[in-house]
Amino acid sequence: MAHDRDDLPTLVAQAGPLNGQRWVVQKTLLIGRDDSCDLIIQDRQVSRYHARLNIARDGVLLEDMGSKNGTHCNGQPVIEPVYLQDGDSIQIALAQQFVFLSSDATLPLELPDNEPAEAMPSRRLLRLDQRARRVWVGKVELLPPLSLSQFQLLELLYENPDQVVTRAQMIEVIWGQEDAVGVSEQALDALVRRLRDRLATVDVAHQFLITVRGHGLRLDNPPLQAKD
Numbered sequence: 001m002a003h004d005r006d007d008l009p010t011l012v013a014q015a016g017p018l019n020g021q022r023w024v025v026q027k028t029l030l031i032g033r034d035d036s037c038d039l040i041i042q043d044r045q046v047s048r049y050h051a052r053l054n055i056a057r058d059g060v061l062l063e064d065m066g067s068k069n070g071t072h073c074n075g076q077p078v079i080e081p082v083y084l085q086d087g088d089s090i091q092i093a094l095a096q097q098f099v100f101l102s103s104d105a106t107l108p109l110e111l112p113d114n115e116p117a118e119a120m121p122s123r124r125l126l127r128l129d130q131r132a133r134r135v136w137v138g139k140v141e142l143l144p145p146l147s148l149s150q151f152q153l154l155e156l157l158y159e160n161p162d163q164v165v166t167r168a169q170m171i172e173v174i175w176g177q178e179d180a181v182g183v184s185e186q187a188l189d190a191l192v193r194r195l196r197d198r199l200a201t202v203d204v205a206h207q208f209l210i211t212v213r214g215h216g217l218r219l220d221n222p223p224l225q226a227k228d
Helices: 117-122 148-158 167-175 185-200
Strands: 010-013 022-024 029-032 051-056 059-064 071-073 089-092 096-101 126-129 134-137 209-212 216-219
Touching (some): 059 071, 126 148, 148 167, 148 185, 167 185, 167 216, 185 209
Antiparallel strands (some): 010 022, 029 051, 051 059, 071 089, 089 096, 126 134
16 A cells, blocks of 8 residues: 555754755665765764664664764664654764654744754743753754753753752652662762763853752753843
8 A cells, every 4th residue: 555755754854964855764764974875974973884764563763883973862872773753863973963753744844943843932042852852052952962861950950940959859850769869979960060061062151050059950041132
């Protein structure tokens, strides 16, 4: 039985040299630098045969082909093949980003500078696409994606604007209630330091994470126009 193209999964290129292009996934798609690949990314960070999308019984599988600089799905390294879900973000090394759509009919309207739709209404300096685990500072996306623990910490602060989040709350959210007892103060401090360092790579002038001594952290996320 023939499929309408709108019923087929689609891969859409965002940040990177292929920005704006899209491919209907109806067969295996090989991604890499080699001319024989279906999606060719001419960047030295990309391996000759970097990753591939395979059609499987239960959906579309993303597989890293043993690349040197890695493949990430929603900020997590792809070690074993992973089934893709609608809206998943795929990062090829630091060179190219894609979004996977389970049906072309779900393709969103194009947004300026690839900003996520849910992030735009807030018009804050720092914006999160919580579904795809993507972070923008102004119009610059934070790449490579944050680690899972870094994103969880930032997301917790982002969801509690202008509020102090205690150290106990941070530990419980990031490490889980069962493991929270064994987490040292040094481990949390190291995580906060790494997140600060990552945010500083795109905006060294603004301090997003404010320490409230004796209490915890709060997020200083001013309106976008405040940075003009």
